[in-house]
Each structure stands twice: as structure tokens, then as C-alpha cells.
Amino acid sequence: MEIHCEAKNAHDIIQIVADKLNTTINEDGNELCFNLPEEVGSGHIKSVLFDFGFSVFEIDVLLKKKLVINFEKDSINALYVLFNLDSSVSHKFSASGKANSIKQLECLMSSAGNNESHSLILKKGNPINVFTLIINRKLFESKVEAFVKDMDDNIEMLFRDVNGINQFDYKNFFTLEISKLIEEFKNCDLTDFMKATFLEGKAYEILTRQLENYLSNKNGPDGRTLLRNATINKVKNAVDIIESQLETRISVNSLAKKVGLNQNTLQNGFKTLFRKSVNEYIQHQRLEQAKDLIENSALNITEITYKIGINSRSYFSKVFKEKFGVTPNQYLSQVRNKAS
Known part of the structure; x- marks a missing residue:
């Protein structure tokens, strides 16, 4: 099945796709969503629209037939930032x-560029989980115009091409940090204004992290490492092991052996x-x-120190302050004062 879209944002796309599939859209504030008809597959397709031509298009489905979405050429070609969370x-x-x-x-x-279109091809029989940021750069220009002159050349070139x-x-590859941000976006349980505000902030955080990732890869040789799916x-x-065993001492060598990688590949x-690095990630998770x-x-501070696998309270206080700007005791006082 092929669907042709002339669209400038995610709402336009979802309305065209829903019409082609002859299904009903549910509207909730700035969100549109529909479930796939049974003969097409299962799951849902959703769009969220923000200001300045910024929107989110989310596909979380299992298809019974191949689906091709063609994004037709337009006077203004949007920038698509697509994150694939599951099958190819x-x-x-x-x-x-x-x-x-x-x-x-x-x-x-x-x-797509001038006088060209592009297509997203989704196979049947495999779980599809695609999260896409869509940016109409003509409308987004007013959001970034005050900052463009100070941007990295690669980002400036990307956003100055407004048409x-x-x-x-x-x-x-995108980071697992971005993957977690996307899951937080998808699983938000707030409602009304608070939900809309949370989703917009989270969408901009995802975009920011990916632009940082893009610049790191463009400007530094270490970002060009390719990983196999098995790796x-x-x-x-390894992440699951770390998060489930923060109370214990975790060595890079033992962790690498448990997951079947050598230390260099794991790092x-x-x-x-x-x-x-692995140790930087472990410390980040412990402090969080x-x-x-x-x-x-x-729990008191001493109990928390041992709970997260750190044996020295003074060291815990030092690294906590480096990360959050206050000592654990100061933060505990802030939390309790707010609660009271």
C-alpha cells in the first residue's frame, strides 16, 4: 500500500494517512492519534503539533501488509529527524x-531538496517503532533567528535553508540517552496544559541532544564508530546489569565478560x-x-551512600556537588523544606 502526502507538518500527514486507511482520528489537545484498522495491522500512529512549525510524527505498529509513505515535493521541504527504535x-x-x-x-x-520527493518504507510482520521530529524551517526561522549567527557552521547551514x-x-547512531527521552515523551501520563508543556520541552530536548550528536560526529573522529546490531x-x-546492580562494585572487565564483549568494544x-565511558555511565546512574x-x-545520607555502591561518604558528597551544585545534605534539606 502506498500513500502520497503533500504535507508541512505531522498533523497534515496523519490526516492524509487516516483518510487513506479509512479510519477515525482521535483528538486530544494538540495531539491526533488513530489505531490501525484490523485488516492493515495493529498499533497506532500519532502526531503532536507545536508552535514554529515543529511537530512529532510517531509510528508504533505491526503491519499485515507493506506500507510506503511518500512525502511529495513541496514549495517548502521540511527537515525530518527520524529515530528508529525497533526493526529496520x-x-x-x-x-x-x-x-x-x-x-x-x-x-x-x-x-528531500528542490523538485524531489522521498519515501519511508515499512515492512510487514516486524514491529515498527519510529519517532520523527518534523521541522518546517520557514516557520522555525523566527524561533532560531537570534541565534543563527552564533551557531556552528554545520547547524547554521541546516537551518538557513528555510525552503x-x-x-x-x-x-x-543516536544515544541511548535519546532513546530514554523518547520513551519519556511517549509514556507521559500528564494531562491538558501540563502534558502539552512537558511534551514540547521533551521534543526540544530530543532535538538538542541529536544536534549535539550530529556535531560531535561531524567535528570529531571518535563519533564515526559503527556498531553492529549484536554489539x-x-x-x-550491560546497561541493564549496571542499573540492577548499582549497590555492588562493578568492574569493566567483569561486565564485559558477562555480556560477551571485550573491554575495548564495550567502552x-x-x-x-x-x-x-563505562565508569562515567555507572557514576552518572548512581548519582541519579x-x-x-x-x-x-x-533514607539518610549514609544509607543512600551505601545503597548506590559508594563506600566513602566524603567522596559521594564531592561528586554529588560536582554534578548537581549542592551537597547531598544541602539537597536533602531543600527537599524536606519544600515538603513541609
């Missing part, structure tokens, strides 16, 4: 006709997916858990 999908520009596979945890930043005249095609899965296993995987325990438990 494909993308192609009309001029080349060659499909480019986008694997799990890969991000495609693209714009999307030049084709843009860039693919790289990505083993790094994710490279963390650098690529998190921009952190400590902050959560201060906010949501009755």
Missing part, C-alpha cells in the same frame, strides 16, 4: 530510487551510544539514583 525501516529519495536501510538505534536526518532547496541526508544489544544488556559502545532516593525515600 527503509528510506529513499525519488532521484536515486535506491532504498537506504535505517537500523535499530539509527537516526536519519533528511530533507529546503538543498537535499540533506545524514545517518548515524548494540550487548551494550544494552567504544558506551562512547558511541552515551558519550560516556541518589537524587531520586533523597527525593522519594526516608
